[in-house]
Amino acid sequence: MSSPLYDNYLKVQRRRLRLIALSRISLLVLFLMLWELAAKWKWIDSMLTSKPSLLLSSFRELAFEGSLLRHTWISGLETLVGIVISMLLGTAIAVLFWWSTFASNVLEPYIVVLNALPKVALGPIFYIWLGDRYSIYGMAVAISIIVTIIMVESGFREISRTKLKLMESFGATRFQMLRMVLLPASVPHFIATLKVNVGLTLVGVVMGEFLSSKAGLGYLIIYGGQVFQMNLVMVSIMMLALLSVILYGFVNVLERFARKKYNYEA
């Protein structure tokens, strides 16, 4: 069916994609090799910088002993719970703001100030109020919820301007508008918010663990720093990177599913 010109075009595109993937992997391999060799030839002090082979062995050690995976699991779970809470709570508050323009107008300056406030500063307060375990959720939610409210609400506002006229013409109630238009039309905004939230919530969780916890990757990093074990610090950071990759993967799968179901373009 397709013309030779089109076949050729596809071939060129595919080759390009393969080249990009290959370059990405090579870059990582090159970086690790350089690191390893630099440590081996004493260009750098592996006490300070660690090195890949050392990381691998300490990863094996830590993973075998079970504690690394447990700490990763704990941080992962905290992040997941944090994301869910701030998405639900943030959306609920955005709905409230949409429902009552008065409330939204009254609270707007407070939201702006809260958004600008560095949430780390609240750490001690969360610690005292919520204890060492729940303060982590406090921090995670504090960092991501304001952005959630702002993003979801601005989505609502845009949708209201363009998509509610029809609902009004049929005499829809506000609840019907919410259920039939605002929420389904916001799916792309939810996904975009989720993407931002994965990063922010992870920051919140690690920050919370720095300040107070007895477990999790943030705790491991602080602990490793205190006992001067660079391997431990580096391995934990890698696990953090891995964790964010996995969470982004989740969101991407969700996005593909949502795009099919709600039939929107990215």
Added chain:
Amino acid sequence: MAQIELKDVGLSYFTLKQETEALRDINLSIGQGEFISIVGPSGCGKSTLLSLISGMLKPTQGKILIDGHEVSGVSPKVGYMLQHDHLFEWRDVLSNLLVGAEIRKMDRGKAKRKAMDLLERYGLGDFAYHGPSQLSGGMRQRVALIRTLVAEPDILLLDEPFSALDYQTRLTLSEEVFQIMKDQGKTAVLVTHDLSEAISMADRVMVMSQRPSTISSVYDIRFDEGDDLSPWKKREAGRYKIYFNAIWKELEEHVVPSV
């Protein structure tokens, strides 16, 4: 008794900056099954008038009656086809058609049968489960029209329903809409910028003046060739040119002062 009645209706928009008087002293009565076209300079308040009849807006003066009852809020008797099609891309064609029925809590099975029936009749039967993005502009307008009809209104308000279409589709679609209205005996109010559309579809053409606008005149459209001519035939009928020129001239008078 007239089905739609406007008595000394006036409407002003209020914003913090200013007050805009859009309509003043509108008196109008429209009978059951009548087809009215409204023409007038841009910004004179035609859409506002439709919103008033639909109940989406409340008049600041006078009152509006539908079947003898004063309008308060959107009435299920009225179907308002907006200028833009407003199809929801997260719903397929069929469930877009059911939006009105869903809002008004009508029997879902019955609405669905009606929607399928109308889709079939207007040549869109194969598209029931397609997304709106897979339709052409003319198809989308047709879907929007069917969506209005599925809610079973007695009165149809059409706000420049064909303005987004190319000339050819426009002619065909206006022909179809005219047939649908006549078949079902519905009352229709059509706002348009296209004079030939206004004359060929309506029993009466209403011309509105500049803002604050009133109805400056009403033309009864009658042809010697008979009463049930299709829009197509009307465009070729003898008196068509006379109406066209008269209305054209009057509109020109309204438009010129502001330029």
